[in-house]
Amino acid sequence: MRFLTLPLVFLYILRWAVAKPRILPSLLHEKRNHVPPGWSHSGRHHAMAVLPLRFALSQRNIHTIEHYINDVAHPASPNYGNHWTATQVAEKFTPSHDTIETVKTWLSDNGFGWDRIRVTNLQGWIELNATVQEAEKLLWAEYHVYKHASGKEHISCESYHIPPHVAPHIDFVTPTVHFDVIVSRSPEASHRKIGASGTPINTNMQGRSFNGPKTTGSNSETFNQLDDCDQLITPLCLRALYGLGYKPRATSNNSFAIAEFTPGAYVPSDLDNFGKAYAPDIVGKRPKLVSIDGGTVQAALTGFDYNGESNLDLQYGMALVTGAQNVTLYQLGDSIQHASDNNLLNAFDSSYCGFDGGDDPNIDGIYPDQAPGGYKGKEDCGTVKPANVISISYYYNEADLTPAYTARQCVEFAKLGLMGITVLFASGDNGVAGLINACLNPDGSQSANGRLFNPSFPGTCPYVTSVGATQVNVNSTVYQPESACEQLISSGFLYSGGGFSNHFSIPDYQKDAVQNYLKNYLTPGLPLSYNSTGSRAHPDLSANGAKYAISLQGNFTRVYGTSASTPVVGAILTLINDARLLAGKKPIGFINPAIYSPSFSDAFHDVTNGTNPGCGTLGFNAAKGWDPVTGLGTPNFPKLVEKWLALP
Incomplete structure (x- = not known):
């Protein structure tokens, strides 16, 4: 998984395993180590329930973004103050054609018809509605239901996996390990x-x-x-x-x-x-x-x-x-x-x-x-x-x-x-x-x-x-x-x-x-x-x-x-x-x-x-x-x- 040159914690562990009918190894993409305070485990999610899977596609040139921003923001740079337009930003960082096609092909190879796979208008995301059973097979994950003390329910898995050749093209997938959070002022x-x-x-x-x-x-x-x-x-x-x-x-x-x-x-x-x-x-x-x-x-x-x-x-x-x-x-x-x-x-x-x-x-x-x-x-x-x-x-x-x-x-x-x-x-x-x-x-x-x-x-x-x-x-x-x-x-x-x-x-x-x-x-x-x-x-x-x-x-x-x-x-x-x-x-x-x-x-x-x-x-x-x-x-x-x- 690739995120700039910034994050320290993106040290993902290879997990080699065999899953029928696939034999390709998968890479642990994200993992949650604990259930947040206030939530408790309720049970496995129903196999035929539908999940709106969303795949965040990796953007081009992100690993060089610190260089680009220093070029316009550091006082010693000859380009100081030469800020970019929104069009220039989009052209520089939009996901590549290779990224889009790699993810689409991976989904197709796992049984999802092309008619079910949708690339968003600005090509930053891929959408796919899948049953829990399909999502678990695709992501090597188990989806569970959690309940909050307030009575609210939440669907989540503890971890999910992406094949090594696909992992560099996906930032993250939802819904997966993420939980509701409290924002404070x-x-x-x-x-x-x-x-x-x-x-x-x-x-x-x-x-x-x-x-x-x-x-x-x-x-x-x-x-x-x-x-x-x-x-x-x-x-x-x-x-x-x-x-x-x-x-x-x-x-x-x-x-x-x-x-x-x-x-x-x-x-x-x-x-x-x-x-x-x-x-x-x-x-x-x-x-x-x-x-x-x-x-x-x-x-x-x-x-x-x-x-x-x-x-x-x-x-x-x-x-x-x-x-x-x-x-x-x-x-x-x-x-x-x-x-x-x-x-x-x-x-x-x-x-x-x-x-x-x-x-x-x-x-x-x-x-x-x-x-x-x-x-x-x-x-x-x-x-x-x-x-x-x-x-x-x-x-x-x-x-x-x-x-x-x-x-x-x-x-x-x-x-x-x-x-x-x-x-x-x-x-x-x-x-x-x-x-x-x-x-x-x-x-x-x-x-x-x-x-x-x-x-x-x-x-x-x-x-x-x-x-x-x-x-x-x-x-x-x-x-x-x-x-x-x-x-x-x-x-x-x-x-x-x-x-x-x-x-x-x-x-x-x-x-x-x-x-x-x-x-x-x-x-x-x-x-x-x-x-x-x-x-x-x-x-x-x-x-x-x-x-x-x-x-x-x-x-x-x-x-x-x-x-x-x-x-x-x-x-x-x-x-x-x-x-x-x-x-x-x-x-x-x-x-x-x-x-x-x-x-x-x-x-x-x-x-x-x-x-x-x-x-x-x-x-x-x-x-x-x-x-x-x-x-x-x-x-x-x-x-x-x-x-x-x-x-x-």
């Missing part, structure tokens, strides 16, 4: 009124764990903004911290988008209330709504669980780019089924799209949604032009997903980078642990008692920018160094997420920085609880993520987490794009090769204090230069503008 699920204790909130919205912000006060409390930034973060505090005095002027050519997932929705009156207090120029303004797969700014479900996160993202994203710059809202999925990052990627790239083109029904939203009240319209495939900067605060535990799934999605993010798009993801709020403080066990399962570090995804994809969180220390000012975010909140502790991937190897742009940390600053005596074999490390950079004031239902609430820091970084990069566009240059695109380069070494406020505990350890420590707690540090906007304006 940072920050941690907790909020409280200023000066009062709060109640932990962790509402599971049909498979998605929604984690929201906290309050920094009621409207009756007064704060002196800059004098009290250690207690309450406002847009003024952030402008002082990062040197944001820039007024955007190339706004008609620029774009900044924030993704939200229904039923999460912002409240217009709260946006105005926030604007009156902290950003008068956004009063009356609204984000440009781009509905994807039936996404709506619903108003039926209200309160912190449903409005807190979207309010946070849009209030700060819009305030920091000022009222002069329009902000786009990607609202994804209906209130019944919801959506995933893949649904967003479908809307950008039709070749990635659809159940007949890529989605896994166990993870992604499948549209049209046939459930009562579901979105019955056509799935959005290639209908949206991506914004220059996209901020996304949802994330998974990397261990929730198979390496095949993460690799294919990571390639899609790389394609966006080739086209000059900046994609930001929150690094997580549980330090070196995963969602709900779950850590890994040696067998790959997750539990509160695990001792192996549990990184988040998509932040560990080498082709996105992962954003950690910092804080203004108590009794300190915005003119003093920040520390890594270490906050006691009502649901427990909140720590900036960071660590090392178990799926992806380290990209070239990061090698020197990570090696410097491991050699000189790694905490003495830290147990070998992380992948130390040369893997992608995150976060890449950070911004303040503690004690944000947001308006919620007419009051003000204090919020925490990397979900706060991510749209702030998005706004800062949008302002940098404005400066470049005003100078007749192109957007900055995928920023990692640039920010890790020596020429950008003084463009961040280095954060050297703090840790990110979890899994029974103190985690990693912040240190001089890059570290797996705060990355390269927080943005120094004037320096970043200067350096990016100096590039072609």
